[in-house]
Amino acid sequence: MARLDVTETFHHISFPGHIHTQDSLNYALHFQFQDRDTVIATYPKSGTTWMQEVVTLVKNRGDPQLSKTVPNWARAPWLEQHYCAKGSKAKVIYVARNPKDVVVSYYHFHKMAKFLPEPNSFDEFLDGFLEGTVSYGSWFDHVKGWTSQAGVLAHFLYISYEEMWLDLRGSIERISSFLQCPLVGKELTSALRHCSFSSMSDNAMVNYTLIPQEIMDHSKGKFMRKGKIGDWRNTFTEEQIGCFDTVYSCQMQDCPLTFLWECPES
Numbered sequence: 001m002a003r004l005d006v007t008e009t010f011h012h013i014s015f016p017g018h019i020h021t022q023d024s025l026n027y028a029l030h031f032q033f034q035d036r037d038t039v040i041a042t043y044p045k046s047g048t049t050w051m052q053e054v055v056t057l058v059k060n061r062g063d064p065q066l067s068k069t070v071p072n073w074a075r076a077p078w079l080e081q082h083y084c085a086k087g088s089k090a091k092v093i094y095v096a097r098n099p100k101d102v103v104v105s106y107y108h109f110h111k112m113a114k115f116l117p118e119p120n121s122f123d124e125f126l127d128g129f130l131e132g133t134v135s136y137g138s139w140f141d142h143v144k145g146w147t148s149q150a151g152v153l154a155h156f157l158y159i160s161y162e163e164m165w166l167d168l169r170g171s172i173e174r175i176s177s178f179l180q181c182p183l184v185g186k187e188l189t190s191a192l193r194h195c196s197f198s199s200m201s202d203n204a205m206v207n208y209t210l211i212p213q214e215i216m217d218h219s220k221g222k223f224m225r226k227g228k229i230g231d232w233r234n235t236f237t238e239e240q241i242g243c244f245d246t247v248y249s250c251q252m253q254d255c256p257l258t259f260l261w262e263c264p265e266s
């Protein structure tokens with residue numbers, strides 16, 4: 001099957017060509033947010049879809065009707081894909097995930113997403129990730145850039161994929177109170193049920209099976225792939241761990257963020 005992986009660059013960052021990069025990114029750059037907007041900001045494969053589901057369920061008080069009938073990209077559109085309504089004191093939720101799991105997830109996603117360059121070996125992909133030449137640029141720049149906004153933006157919530165994974169109920173409570181939409185009783189129980197990995201894996205509105213084969217080759221893998229902490233251990237070699245850790249400690253030396261790299265239960 002032919003690939004659609006034309007890459008364009010914007011401000012020296014690679015983007016998949018299908019998003020009409022120059023127009024879309026210029027639009028995103030000058031976008032005026034409204035106070036009632038909520039922005040979900042993530043580096044790819046860090047829990048975007050999960051947070052889209054949580055925010056939908058919170059805003060609908062745990063009622064899954066919308067999340068079962070409208071695809072996630074229509075409920076929480078990608079700003080860089082031009083489909084947004086106009087939007088100052090918007091609430092920003094930034095989700096980060098430990099980058100070893102991000103790069104493994106991203107590598108598998110490149111195999112199925114025809115709008116991204118076909119990856120060769122994981123070794124080569126990891127080099128591109130550490131250099132920041134992969135689509136959407138450097139994970140380090142993204143995470144450091146966004147988290148440096150914590151004290152600058154009026155309403156900013158930082159949460160990690162791992163926090164959500166370990167304590168989804170507590171995370172939904174935090175998110176719902178941040179969104180000034182606290183869930184109670186059955187609302188919270190329902191939201192919790194519908195944004196579990198298994199529920200989202202079965203929900204065509206969020207598992208990307210609605211996307212045609214020419215754009216996502218579902219025979220190459222599932223979007224809702226594993227949903228785990230520490231899966232990187234199954235891919236990284238000792239040499240790759242050493243290389244990653246060297247770049248990570250150099251890039252993150254002045255950054256106070258810490259990540260959970262392994263699942264405590266394993």
Ligand SMILES: Nc1ncnc2c1ncn2[C@@H]1O[C@H](COP(=O)(O)OS(=O)(=O)O)[C@@H](OP(=O)(O)O)[C@H]1O
Nearest residue numbers: 044045046047048049050105196197224225226227
């Ligand atoms: N509910 C839930 N629980 C646990 N994990 C979940 C959940 N929803 C999505 N995921 C996992 O998130 C990974 C996809 O990340 P993104 O949604 O940011 O991908 S994308 O950038 O929008 O393509 C991808 O991770 P991997 O499984 O490691 O590939 C998804 O499986």
